[in-house]
Amino acid sequence: MIFHVAWRLLRRAVINLWRTPLPSLVAVLTMSIALFLGAGFLAALSGARSLLHAWGAEASLTLYLANSATDAQGALLAERVRAGHPELTVQLVERTVALDRLRTDMRDLSSALDGISPSALPLTIELTPQAQMTSTELRKLAAELSRLPDVVDVEYGREWLDKLEELARALRAAGAAATALILGAAILVVANTIRLAVYARRDEIEIMKLVGATDSYVRMPFLLEGVLQGVAGALIALAGLFLVYRVLIPRAQAAFAFTAGAAIGPLLPSRLFALVAFGGAVGLLGSWLAVARFLRK
């Protein structure tokens, strides 16, 4: 009995939607825009986070030693760092090596370095994390290493990291606020569409109740209408996301080399299902609010 009643209610919900095409279409499109933007923000956020991780993974620290430090002292210090931090690849860069590197980097202009003594360059220790480190870990490590004897400065691209983190925080906040706002609007639109439908069919509802329909029986087709609108909106949003993934992102990655490290999560079936389920839930919530208010009266 449950199945044929459920099937009948579903059929009724579809017929009701079909009878009011314009309001239903507006609700479905609003829902699809809200879900598309919400899902888009989440994907962009995940991309920005992966970009940050990619850049964080490339991070390295350089310890600059005092001019008075000898190569032997530098080697001892490097050994000490290596022992204390097995997670780091530690390399002492002696002054002569540093000068050779500089010559290589300067290529045709390397002759300008003729006559410069290696002692003019500082002794440095280069540290590369073997595993990915967060910016917080990197900052903590830099603070710890800066307290070592003979270390006069620690370079790790602090300003760059600060900016990236600030950007990520702003993205997170803006994404959350925009998603909440858009979803709130979608719930309101669905609630209002269903409320209008309920209002238009108030005589019908009265008759249904007079012949013995329970509140749940009267409510069910409206709730199903909300769910159907939500699911339809989610499917349109999915189509939009699919286009973005297939067309826009590959073009952006080809055009902007710095985005190469960014990996937006793939469109996994579980994520697609979650989006459709979420759309249905938003539609259900909107219609529930509309019908509950009407039936309370």
Add this chain to the structure above:
Amino acid sequence: MIQLFHVCKAYGDEPPTLDDLSLEIGKGEFVWLTGPSGAGKTTLLKMLFCAEVPTSGQILVGGRNVQRLAAAGVPMLRRSIGVVFQDFKLLPHRTVLENVGYALEVLGASDREIEERAIRRLDQVGLRAKARALPKTLSGGEQQRVAIARALVNDPAILLADEPTGNLDPSLTDSILALIFDANARGTTVVVATHDHALLQRHQRRTITLAGGKLISDV
């Protein structure tokens, strides 16, 4: 089957629509409810199917005190009562067949059962050929017959009819009344509100007369 104890109904400061009404209608009885317009006939019927609540007094329908029914109990009570409304109250976007079948639909009957029983009732009221039509395409008399078919489709224990023959010509009146009498013969308790005295003369049954909300006679 139906008992009223000192029932009053008043709207605001207006004179009471029903005033200290007490009566009893037994199981399987047929009762005419008559009186001039504004006598309180429709209000009384509405209270019997919980569309109105009395201001004071008690109403028992099928042994259940309607004022003490929980919210979920009202639809259950209504499922045992067939009602023919004065204004028909048909669902405008549903076909005649769907309108008649709706009383079975809320009971959870299967599509096949709904169709079979609704068609049978439409056959009895002479509207089988219009099963797929929408109510707005029917005449007033035809809509009244659809309303009667819907009220009787689930063989209710009680049938309440508010001026069920008001829109019918004399020949149809008798055939519709025959349906109502037939339901009564099968054990349904019937209360018919009418102000058609010719009808009361032609079919003499227990007659309750109201005027100004008061019980004038019960013979």
